[in-house]
Amino acid sequence: MAIFKGSGxxxxxxxxxxxxxxxEEFGRQIDFQINNGTDAIIVCGTTxxxxxxxxEEHVRVVDFCxxxxxxxxxxxxxxxxxxxxxxxxxxxxxxxAGADGLLVVTPYYNxxxxxxxxxxxxxxxxxxxxPIILYSVKSRTGLNINPETAAHxxxxxxxxxGIKEASGDIAQVARIMALTDGNIDLYSGNDNEVIPIMSLGxxxxxxxxxxxxxxxxxxxxxxxxxxxxxxxxxxxxxxINLVDALFCEVNPIPVKHAMNIMGMNAGPMRRPLSPxxxxxxxxxxxxxxxxxxxx
Numbered sequence: 001m002a003i004f005k006g007s008g009x010x011x012x013x014x015x016x017x018x019x020x021x022x023x024e025e026f027g028r029q030i031d032f033q034i035n036n037g038t039d040a041i042i043v044c045g046t047t048x049x050x051x052x053x054x055x056e057e058h059v060r061v062v063d064f065c066x067x068x069x070x071x072x073x074x075x076x077x078x079x080x081x082x083x084x085x086x087x088x089x090x091x092x093x094x095x096x097a098g099a100d101g102l103l104v105v106t107p108y109y110n111x112x113x114x115x116x117x118x119x120x121x122x123x124x125x126x127x128x129x130x131p132i133i134l135y136s137v138k139s140r141t142g143l144n145i146n147p148e149t150a151a152h153x154x155x156x157x158x159x160x161x162g163i164k165e166a167s168g169d170i171a172q173v174a175r176i177m178a179l180t181d182g183n184i185d186l187y188s189g190n191d192n193e194v195i196p197i198m199s200l201g202x203x204x205x206x207x208x209x210x211x212x213x214x215x216x217x218x219x220x221x222x223x224x225x226x227x228x229x230x231x232x233x234x235x236x237x238x239x240i241n242l243v244d245a246l247f248c249e250v251n252p253i254p255v256k257h258a259m260n261i262m263g264m265n266a267g268p269m270r271r272p273l274s275p276x277x278x279x280x281x282x283x284x285x286x287x288x289x290x291x292x293x294x295x
Contacts (some may be wrong), residue, residue, distance in 0.1 A: 079102050
């Protein structure tokens with residue numbers, strides 16, 4: 001059984017002005033997501049600025065999220081690292097905290113071979129008992145999970161069950177599904193490709209846009225899963241301008257600004273991320289108005 005179907009939010013980590021994690025606000029954001037239909041919470045991913053959290057903070061944020069969600073929806077913890085031992089540690093801690101699954105990104109900077117990737121993911125999977133979703137995002141890590149590698153891992157490692165595909169290459173997604181005979185839990189990692197990926201057998205999305213439009217993302221996925229492909233397609237097309245604005249600077253800079261504009265108190269980013277350029281901020285506000293998120 002899949003960890004979840006539909007819209008999983010790649011939730012931000014809210015910070016106080018002094019840079020500390022704002023747990024009170026984080027709890028409110030979790031409740032906002034669940035109350036608006038989000039199907040899973042993905043904590044400490046790219047959008048959650050996991051790369052700028054200390055290991056101690058990372059473990060505590062996951063633990064807080066699991067406890068606050070309290071089994072209302074599945075919690076998937078991002079536990080990837082460019083160091084296999086660190087990824088093992090974070091994965092084991094997330095399992096201890098009660099996470100329902102793990103999202104493990106390709107090791108960045110080191111640029112392992114595909115054989116190295118197989119070893120890396122296999123070691124992590126063998127260190128825990130909960131299901132793992134691979135995360136392929138070459139634009140951020142410099143390293144692709146080749147379809148053959150994904151298929152090998154899903155066939156040979158029992159608790160590697162899925163992949164978050166953010167390569168932007170629909171042909172690659174189709175090849176993954178062909179090589180696995182569709183026996184992989186496929187999630188879109190790009191908000192502008194949700195319905196195209198679901199048309200290839202995807203179960204939903206791990207979404208940035210859901211931070212500001214949770215009901216919309218949930219309903220778009222639900223429409224497709226329920227067979228209303230016409231409405232799902234319409235919603236995907238309507239979403240495109242907002243998604244473009246949410247990625248006009250590197251994620252999560254725009255989405256945190258959007259949340260702050262909406263009064264959600266996401267707080268600042270941690271360096272080296274910096275505030276938006278004024279022209280991009282205006283573009284974001286315009287897209288938010290057109291989408292109906294603000295007046």
